[in-house]
Structures are given as structure tokens and as C-alpha cells.
Amino acid sequence: xxxxxxxxxxxxxxxxxxxxxxxxxxxxxxxxxxxxxxxxxxxxxxxxxxxxxxxxxxxxxxxxxxxxxxxxxxxxxxxxxxxxxxxxxxxxxxxxxxxxxxxxxxxxxxxxxxxxxxxxxxxxxxxxxxxxxxxxxxxxxxxxxxxxxxxxxxxxxxxxxxxxxxxxxxxxxxxxxxxxxxxxxxxxxxxxxxxxxxxxxxxxxxxxxxxxxxxxxxxxxxxxxxxxxxxxxxxxxxxxxxxxxxxxxxxxxxxxxx
Amino acid sequence: xxxxxxxxxxxxxxxxxxxxxxxxxxxxxxxxxxxxxxxxxxxxxxxxxxxxxxxxxxxxxxxxxxxxxxxxxxxxxxxxxxxxxxxxxxxxxxxxxxxxxxxxxxxxxxxxxxxxxxxxxxxxxxxxxxxxxxxxxxxxxxxxxxxxxxxxxxxxxxxxxxxxxxxxxxxxxxxxxxxxxxxxxxxxxxxxxxxxxxxxxxxxxxxxxxxxxxxxxxxxxxxxxxxxxxxxxxxxxxxxxxxxxxxxxxxxxxxxxx
Amino acid sequence: xxxxxxxxxxxxxxxxxxxxxxxxxxxxxxxxxxxxxxxxxxxxxxxxxxxxxxxxxxxxxxxxxxxxxxxxxxxxxxxxxxxxxxxxxxxxxxxxxxxxxxxxxxxxxxxxxxxxxxxxxxxxxxxxxxxxxxxxxxxxxxxxxxxxxxxxxxxxxxxxxxxxxxxxxxxxxxxxxxxxxxxxxxxxxxxxxxxxxxxxxxxxxxxxxxxxxxxxxxxxxxxxxxxxxxxxxxxxxxxxxxxxxxxxxxxxxxxxxx
Numbered sequence: 001x002x003x004x005x006x007x008x009x010x011x012x013x014x015x016x017x018x019x020x021x022x023x024x025x026x027x028x029x030x031x032x033x034x035x036x037x038x039x040x041x042x043x044x045x046x047x048x049x050x051x052x053x054x055x056x057x058x059x060x061x062x063x064x065x066x067x068x069x070x071x072x073x074x075x076x077x078x079x080x081x082x083x084x085x086x087x088x089x090x091x092x093x094x095x096x097x098x099x100x101x102x103x104x105x106x107x108x109x110x111x112x113x114x115x116x117x118x119x120x121x122x123x124x125x126x127x128x129x130x131x132x133x134x135x136x137x138x139x140x141x142x143x144x145x146x147x148x149x150x151x152x153x154x155x156x157x158x159x160x161x162x163x164x165x166x167x168x169x170x171x172x173x174x175x176x177x178x179x180x181x182x183x184x185x186x187x188x189x190x191x192x193x194x195x196x197x198x199x200x201x202x203x204x205x206x207x208x209x210x211x212x213x214x215x216x217x218x219x220x221x222x223x224x225x226x227x228x229x230x231x232x233x234x235x236x237x238x239x240x241x242x243x244x245x246x247x248x249x250x251x252x253x254x255x256x257x258x
Numbered sequence: 259x260x261x262x263x264x265x266x267x268x269x270x271x272x273x274x275x276x277x278x279x280x281x282x283x284x285x286x287x288x289x290x291x292x293x294x295x296x297x298x299x300x301x302x303x304x305x306x307x308x309x310x311x312x313x314x315x316x317x318x319x320x321x322x323x324x325x326x327x328x329x330x331x332x333x334x335x336x337x338x339x340x341x342x343x344x345x346x347x348x349x350x351x352x353x354x355x356x357x358x359x360x361x362x363x364x365x366x367x368x369x370x371x372x373x374x375x376x377x378x379x380x381x382x383x384x385x386x387x388x389x390x391x392x393x394x395x396x397x398x399x400x401x402x403x404x405x406x407x408x409x410x411x412x413x414x415x416x417x418x419x420x421x422x423x424x425x426x427x428x429x430x431x432x433x434x435x436x437x438x439x440x441x442x443x444x445x446x447x448x449x450x451x452x453x454x455x456x457x458x459x460x461x462x463x464x465x466x467x468x469x470x471x472x473x474x475x476x477x478x479x480x481x482x483x484x485x486x487x488x489x490x491x492x493x494x495x496x497x498x499x500x501x502x503x504x505x506x507x508x509x510x511x512x513x514x515x516x
Numbered sequence: 517x518x519x520x521x522x523x524x525x526x527x528x529x530x531x532x533x534x535x536x537x538x539x540x541x542x543x544x545x546x547x548x549x550x551x552x553x554x555x556x557x558x559x560x561x562x563x564x565x566x567x568x569x570x571x572x573x574x575x576x577x578x579x580x581x582x583x584x585x586x587x588x589x590x591x592x593x594x595x596x597x598x599x600x601x602x603x604x605x606x607x608x609x610x611x612x613x614x615x616x617x618x619x620x621x622x623x624x625x626x627x628x629x630x631x632x633x634x635x636x637x638x639x640x641x642x643x644x645x646x647x648x649x650x651x652x653x654x655x656x657x658x659x660x661x662x663x664x665x666x667x668x669x670x671x672x673x674x675x676x677x678x679x680x681x682x683x684x685x686x687x688x689x690x691x692x693x694x695x696x697x698x699x700x701x702x703x704x705x706x707x708x709x710x711x712x713x714x715x716x717x718x719x720x721x722x723x724x725x726x727x728x729x730x731x732x733x734x735x736x737x738x739x740x741x742x743x744x745x746x747x748x749x750x751x752x753x754x755x756x757x758x759x760x761x762x763x764x765x766x767x768x769x770x771x772x773x774x
Contacts, residue, residue, distance in 0.1 A: 003283060005276060011555075011697030012270065012528065015571035016744075018521060018552035022575035025519060025548065029576070032283065033550075034291075036276035039269075042698050043754050055273035058386070059280035060287070071754045074729030123729040125744030128574070181269030182300050213332030213381040228274075228383030238301050238329050261541060263534060270528065290541065292549075294534035297527075313531035316644070317538035318545070439527030440558050471590030471639040486532075486641030496559050496587045 002031045002139025003060065007052050007067040008127065009040040016125070020132040023117055027136035034059075036067075043071040045096050046159055047249075050178050053099030054229050056087055066127075066135040067091040074123035079130050082107035082153065083144050090135045092126075095159035107156060108148035110134055115147050161188070170197070170257035176249050177231070183240030187253045189232040197257040200224070201232065203245065207256070214238075260289045260397025261318065265310050265325040266385065267298040274383070278390040281375055285394035292317075294325075301329040303354050304417055305507075308436050311357030312487050314345055324385075324393040325349040332381035337388050340365035340411065341402050348393045350384075353417035365414060366406035368392055373405050419446070428455070428515035434507050435489070441498030445511045447490040455515040458482070459490065461503065465514070472496075518547045518655025519576065523568050523583040524643065525556040532641070536648040539633055543652035550575075552583075559587040561612050562675055563765075566694050569615030570745050572603055582643075582651040583607040590639035595646050598623035598669060599660050606651045608642075611675035623672060624664035626650055631663050677704075686713070686773035692765050693747070699756030703769050705748040713773040716740070717748065719761065723772070730754075 004024065010016045017038055024031055036055050040048045048069035056065050063086075070077075070092045078093040084102040090110075091097050110130055113119045115137050121129030134147055161177075174189040191199055191210070200207040201224040208224045210232060217223040217237045222244060227233035232255065234241050242248070262282065268274045275296055282289055294313050298306045306327035314323050321344075328335075328350045336351040342360040348368075349355050368388055371377045373395050379387030392405055419435075432447040449457055449468070458465040459482040466482045468490060475481040475495045480502065485491035490513065492499050500506070520540065526532045533554055540547055552571050556564045564585035572581050579602075586593075586608045594609040600618040606626075607613050626646055629635045631653050637645030650663055677693075690705040707715055707726070716723040717740040724740045726748060733739040733753045738760060743749035748771065750757050758764070 003287070005280075007273070007276075013553060013555040014694075014696045015523070015552040015567045016696075018523075018550055019571050019574045021550045022521075022571065022579070025550070026574070026576040029519070029548075032287075034276055034279045034283070036273040037270060039271040042756070051273040055277050055280065058277045058284070060284040063280070072731060075731030122744040124741060124749075128744065178272075180272045180274075215330060215333030225382060228380045228386065233382075240300075261545070263538075265531070290545075292534055292537045292541070294531040295529060297529035309531045313535050313538065316535045316542070318542040321538070436530075438530045438532075473588060473591030483640060486638040486644065491640075498558075 002028060002064060003034070003062070004031050004064045004066060004135055004139050005034045005036050005055070005059065006038070007036040007040065007048060007065070007069075008038045009042050009044065009048065009069045010038045012038055016127070020127050023128055023132040024136040024139070027133055028139040031136065031139045040069050043069065045069050045071070045094055046161070047178065048096050049099040049159060052097065053101075056100065059087065061086050062088075064088040064090065064135050064138045066131050067096050068127040068131055069096050070094065070126065073126055079110035079126060080107060080151070080156065081110060081134060081138070081144055081147055082156070088138050088144065090131050090138065093157050095157045098156050098158045104153035104156075106144050107151050107153045108144055109151050110148045112146075112148050115142070172255045174253050174255065176247055176251045176253060179242050179249060183236070183242035183244075184227065185234040185241050185245070185247055186227060186229060187232045187234070189253065189255050190230060191226060191232070200256050200258050201234065202254045202256065203234065207258075209258075260286060260322060261292070261320070262289050262322045262324060262393055262397050263292045263294050263313070263317065264296070265294040265298065265306060265323070265327075266296045267300050267302065267306065267327045268296045270296055274385070278385050281386055281390040282394040282397075285391055286397040289394065289397045298327050301327065303327050303329070303352055304419070305436065306354050307357040307417060310355065311359075314358065317345065319344050320346075322346040322348065322393050322396045324389050325354050326385040326389055327354050328352065328384065331384055337368035337384060338365060338409070338414065339368060339392060339396070339402055339405055340414070346396050346402065348389050348396065351415050353415045356414055356416045362411035362414075364402050365409050365411045366402055367409050368406045370404075370406050373400070430513045432511050432513065434505055434509050434511060437500050437507060441494070441500035441502075442485065443492040443499050443503070443505055444485060444487060445490045445492070447511065447513050448488060449484060449490070458514050458516050459492065460512045460514065461492065467516075518544060518580060519550070519578070520547050520580045520582060520651055520655050521550045521552050521571070521575065522554070523552040523556065523564060523581070523585075524554045525558050525560065525564065525585045526554045528554055532643070536643050539644055539648040540652040540655070543649055544655040547652065547655045556585050559585065561585050561587070561610055562677070563694065564612050565615040565675060568613065569617070572616065575603065577602050578604075580604040580606065580651050580654045582647050583612050584643040584647055585612050586610065586642070589642055595626035595642060596623060596667070596672065597626060597650060597654070597660055597663055598672070604654050604660065606647050606654065609673050611673045614672050614674045620669035620672075622660050623667050623669045624660055625667050626664045628662075628664050631658070688771045690769050690771065692763055692767050692769060695758050695765060699752070699758035699760075700743065701750040701757050701761070701763055702743060702745060703748045703750070705769065705771050706746060707742060707748070716772050716774050717750065718770045718772065719750065725774075
């Protein structure tokens with residue numbers, strides 16, 4: 001029995017995701033499949049990378065994570081799989097998978113058609129014809145080294161993220177990296193663990209102390225909090241911070257030690 | 259093997275639901291997980307209550323129902339679990355779970371960190387850190403009494419629903435309690451079983467007899483019917499009653515015996 | 517252990533789909549359930565037919581495909597199940613299921629209440645009360661002949677599709693049969709296998725050669741390609757062809773051999 005997660009930008013209107021599950025279950029019928037999300041905006045590799053990076057650590061060891069956000073499908077971009085001590089990752093070599101924090105212990109270029117659905121895969125749907133069957137073979141216990149030619153983990157494409165946190169004494173500059181379903185604005189800012197400093201966020205000409213819970217703020221008030229991803233989030237208690245503040249992914253956020 | 263349902267207001271854009279499934283399957287790998295819906299409007303406890311109440315009775319005995327619509331997360335509101343003769347329920351003590359009709363045979367306050375994901379749970383995502391692991395332990399067969407301090411079922415928070423049915427001779431006043439994906443307006447009105455009376459609904463200065471099937475009305479016509487929830491519904495055959503009539507949850511509906 | 521797929525127009529806001537899964541798992545607990553899609557537009561039988569037809573071939577032999585897009589629920593339309601050599605299909609007799617290409621080896625009218633959830637099924641939700649329990653019994657291995665009175669496969673309702681391909685020498689006329697989540701316009705045109713001809717599509721007073729991959733066109737350019745369904749698709753590389761061209765399902769498309 002294997003555990004496999006799926007993340008795509010395929011949406012929920014078509015049967016594309018169902019088709020990939022059919023291919024997987026045809027090869028590895030005992031697999032438990034979990035959808036991470038299929039609601040990534042079309043071709044938004046950075047958003048897919050963030051969601052995968054946020055989620056994979058909560059799954060048990062040996063889980064296979066397959067992700068497809070793939071604007072370069074059919075081009076020369078490589079199809080890849082890699083393993084860490086904890087998990088396997090399968091998808092296009094475009095930065096989607098390389099939000100993974102742990103060391104990569106093996107990486108392969110998926111160049112062996114005997115593990116694909118067919119020798120001549122679709123040029124537009126390699127999720128169905130290459131990634132799904134390869135992920136299913138991993139679930140069945142096929143060693144990753146069998147699935148393709150070994151490649152250097154250093155050669156994998158990594159995203160140049162738009163703005164990294166930048167320490168300047170007691171001021172840190174970051175950006176919004178995701179906006180969730182509730183309208184919470186998730187930054188890339190993290191607090192130092194066990195720091196004795198009190199941190200605050202600058203928004204609309206005001207400073208907001210970073211709180212512990214939503215409930216510390218009145219309903220409808222803007223607030224800052226360390227969210228469940230471990231990053232500083234800007235939220236509105238029982239409201240939608242994105243609608244309230246008009247901010248978006250990539251916008252610059254400044255955090256200060258008081 | 260256990261069966262577990264999930265209902266939240268988390269939407270389908272983020273990996274929050276997937277993360278909870280990862281936590282559950284890490285503890286109880288043989289669990290079958292069914293999504294009831296993650297499309298409850300943010301913080302709409304009453305809507306979540308209605309969907310859970312409408313669904314749980316169709317699942318086999320012993321199913322664990324976990325629900326998270328939780329505007330008070332991180333506040334003093336209790337985390338709870340309770341059991342009826344048929345099923346288990348896990349979630350926040352805010353009225354979401356108390357649409358259940360059957361007697362509660364045991365209820366606990368989830369105050370034992372050894373059944374959580376970690377001793378210091380997130381103040382914003384207790385679905386991941388408390389409810390998911392507790393629900394997984396129930397699926398594995400841990401007795402509910404182990405999971406927390408016993409509490410009086412009478413102490414659980416119950417929703418004051420906006421308008422209850424109100425019998426006045428042959429006239430009953432109710433309200434719309436849900437609008438479904440098709441635009442059907444689901445009231446909280448029920449017909450007396452085996453009544454010899456003929457009932458009708460008042461809408462837009464007309465009376466509509468309550469019919470047996472959509473197909474009795476011409477395509478596009480407004481109609482009233484006893485829907486699959488057992489409540490009187492206002493529908494448009496092959497159309498959308500909400501768009502047509504402009505009614506919404508909470509609006510008053512009058513039913514008359516002819 | 518059985519494998520069952522679900523396709524409906526129920527959306528993801530209500531617990532209707534979850535309720536059907538509860539019924540199925542109560543009868544056949546070992547079933548693996550895969551959602552094809554629940555995002556079919558309400559009552560759009562042709563769209564449901566296209567998605568089911570596109571997907572079922574990718575599932576292993578013996579899979580049970582249950583589909584509910586059912587504007588005639590509660591009317592005289594029949595409830596049916598049929599088998600091919602490869603799979604089972606369960607749903608309303610309205611054309612939704614008859615996109616299946618393989619010969620039908622057995623078909624039944626679902627007229628035996630002992631295989632339903634209850635003797636008096638809801639007139640508005642036969643997915644719950646008839647189709648789900650019948651599909652579950654198929655998953656458990658009940659022979660299809662037991663589930664109802666045998667009927668002639670020729671008697672099943674078939675859709676008159678709006679426009680079929682029409683060969684006139686080197687010019688073929690077809691139409692758009694589906695628009696996917698990415699805005700790709702999927703026609704009903706197929707290329708002759710191993711043809712030596714070069715085909716092109718006429719759009720906005722231009723001819724577009726049919727390409728092999730998205731990446732052959734510049735980002736943002738309109739293009740034609742043989743998509744993963746095997747049909748000619750009109751796409752925009754990393755963009756949305758529907759928004760760009762303003763075309764919709766049913767619009768006429770002309771293809772020419774150059």
C-alpha cells in the first residue's frame with residue numbers, strides 16, 4: 001500500500017485529474033491518493049511550489065508527491081523524480097518541486113519509456129502518460145534508480161523567488177508569497193525562535209504588533225500573526241485581508257523589532 | 259479500517275485539507291476519508307451545521323465526522339468530541355456539530371496533548387494539530403473517553419437558528435435555511451407524514467401546490483417540492499430558483515393547508 | 517475491492533456527493549472511489565457525456581462508472597446500467613452514458629427495489645437512492661443481470677450531437693465540443709492516422725498549421741494542436757484561447773489539407 005499526493009493547476013471542471021488517478025490505480029491498485037489542491041492558477045509554478053512546500057512535511061515517510069504545473073510540457077524541459085530521506089517527488093523540472101528543504105539523496109531524469117503509459121506520450125498531457133505511471137511504480141516499490149538516468153541534484157531548476165527576506169539590523173524586508181482562501185496574506189517573514197524582541201509589521205501607515213491568535217483582535221480588525229505555515233500572516237479577524245488591504249503576491253512587507 | 263468524513267470552510271485553493279489528510283493517514287493509514295464539502299462560506303457555522311446534519315445519517319455505523327468551521331480558533335472556545343449510538347463527531351464547540359439529532363452518549367473536552375500532533379498546537383490551525391489527530395485516533399479504535407475530560411452534553415454550544423417553524427392552525431411560517439448549487443431554496447418546513455391536507459407555498463403573490471417531481475412543472479417554471487433533505491424546497495425545473503426569485507438564506511416562507 | 521468513478525453536475529458546495537459516497541461505502545466498504553468531476557454545468561448532459569467518454573478508457577478493467585446529470589429525475593426516464601467487455605456504467609437513460617465506444621454486452625432497466633437504498637426513492641435525488649446503491653452492488657460483484665430487467669442496448673437514448681465532422685475532399689468541418697479549465701477549445705476533429713497531408717485550421721481570417729507541442733509557438737500566440745483527447749484543440753501558449761478568441765461550445769471550425 002502506498003500513499004500518493006497530487007497537486008496540479010488542472011482545476012475541477014474537467015476529468016484530467018480523474019484520468020491520472022485511473023492510470024495510477026491501474027498500475028498500483030492499493031494506492032491511497034490524496035489531492036493537495038488542483039486550484040493552482042494556470043501555469044503559476046511559484047504558487048504550486050509554495051503549496052507543495054507547505055504540505056509535504058505533514059505526510060508519513062515514503063509518501064510519493066506528484067505535482068504538475070507545467071507550462072513547458074512537450075518542450076525540452078526534463079521530466080524528473082527525486083528522493084529525500086522522507087519522501088519522493090515526481091514532476092517537471094521547472095522549479096515546482098524544488099521548494100523541498102531536505103537534502104536530495106537521489107535524482108533521475110525520467111527517460112525510460114517502459115515505466116510510462118505508452119512509448120509515445122502526449123506532448124500536452126505528460127501528467128497522464130509519464131508522471132502518473134512513474135509515481136505509481138514508486139508506490140509499488142520500484143526503486144527510483146530504475147526509473148531513469150541518474151542526474152546531479154544540483155542541476156535541478158530552482159526558482160528565483162521575487163524577493164527574499166533581507167536582514168538589516170532590526171528591520172526585515174519580505175514580501176507576500178501567497179494569499180489563501182480566507183484572504184490571509186502569507187508573507188515569507190519568519191520570527192527568530194526564542195527571540196526576546198517584539199516584532200511589528202508596517203501596513204497603511206500603522207504598526208501592527210504580531211499577535212498569537214485571531215481572537216486577540218476585534219472582529220473586522222487588521223492584524224498580524226504567525227500563521228500555521230510558520231510565516232507572518234496579515235489577517236482580518238473573521239474577515240478578508242486581501243479585500244480589505246488590496247495587497248497581492250509579491251508586494252513588499254516591512255517588519256521591525258520594536 | 260475506519261471511515262472518516264471531513265467538512266470545512268477551507269475551500270479548494272490551498273493545501274490545508276490535504277495537510278489534515280496527511281496527519282490522519284500518518285496516524286491511521288487504513289482510514290477511508292470522504293470529503294463532505296470544503297465549500298462552506300468562510301466562518302458560516304450555520305451553513306456547515308446544515309450540511310453536516312444533512313449528510314451524516316447516510317454513513318455506516320462507527321463513522322467519524324470531523325468538521326472545522328472555526329472563527330474562534332485559538333480563543334477559549336473548547337475543542338470537543340462526542341459519540342452517539344451511530345457515529346462520532348469531532349470539532350470546535352461552537353454549534354457546528356450540534357445539528358445531530360440522536361442522543362449524545364458521551365462527550366469530551368479535547369484537553370489531552372498526547373493525542374494531538376504536538377504539545378503546542380497552532381493557534382490558527384487546530385484542524386491540523388488537534389482535530390485531525392484526535393479523529394484519526396478514533397478511527398484506530400481509541401475509546402472516546404481516553405481523548406479528554408468528560409463533559410456534560412447539555413453544556414455544548416447550540417445555535418439559535420434564525421427562525422423556527424411555527425404552527426398556527428393551517429398556516430406554518432418558516433425560512434430558507436440553505437441554497438444549493440442548483441439554486442434550489444431549501445426551507446426548514448416539513449410536511450406532516452400521512453397528512454390528508456394539501457399544502458401550498460406563498461411566493462410572489464401566488465400560491466404553489468407542493469409537487470412530487472420536478473418534471474410535473476414545465477421547464478423554467480417556479481415550483482415547490484419536498485426535496486431530498488425532507489424539507490420543502492422551492493425550485494425551477496431545469497433552472498435556478500435563487501436567481502429567478504432573488505431570495506436568500508433567512509428569508510421568511512409561508513406554507514398553507516388549502 | 518472495487519473501483520468506482522463518479523461524475524455529476526452537483527458542484528462542491530453541498531454534501532450531495534458525500535452522501536452518495538456514504539451510501540456506497542455502507543454497502544461496499546472496500547470500494548475505492550474516484551471523482552471524475554462534479555463541475556459539469558447544471559443539466560448539461562452533453563458536457564457530462566464528453567467528460568465521461570474522455571476518461572473511462574484510462575481506468576482498469578471492471579471499473580464501475582456512475583454518472584448523474586439528470587434533468588429528468590423523477591420523470592418517466594429510465595434508470596439504467598450496462599456493461600461492456602471492460603467496464604460498467606450506471607446512471608439515467610438520457611444519453612449521458614452513451615458516449616461509450618465499445619459494444620454493450622448487457623443492459624438493464626434498474627427496476628428492482630431490493631438493490632436500492634429504500635423502496636420509495638426520492639423523486640429528486642435518485643443518485644443517492646438508486647444509482648449509488650446499484651453501483652455499490654456492482655462493485656461487490658453482484659451480476660448486472662440481477663439488478664434489473666434486461667433491455668435492448670439499441671433502445672438506450674443517444675444524443676444527437678450538434679455538428680458531426682463532415683468530409684468534403686480536403687476540407688473537414690467540425691465544431692468545438694468542450695472548453696477546458698485552461699481555456700483550450702477542444703474540437704471534434706481528428707487527423708487521419710499516418711496521413712501524409714499537412715492540416716491547418718481556419719481562425720480569424722488566418723490559417724494555423726497543426727503543431728506538435730505548445731512550446732513551438734511563442735508565449736501568447738494562438739495555435740492548433742492535437743490535444744490529449746486525440747482531437748484537434750485550439751490553444752494559446754501559456755494563455756486562454758477562449759478568452760482570446762471568444763469562441764464557445766458548438767461553434768463551427770474548418771480544417772483544410774494544405
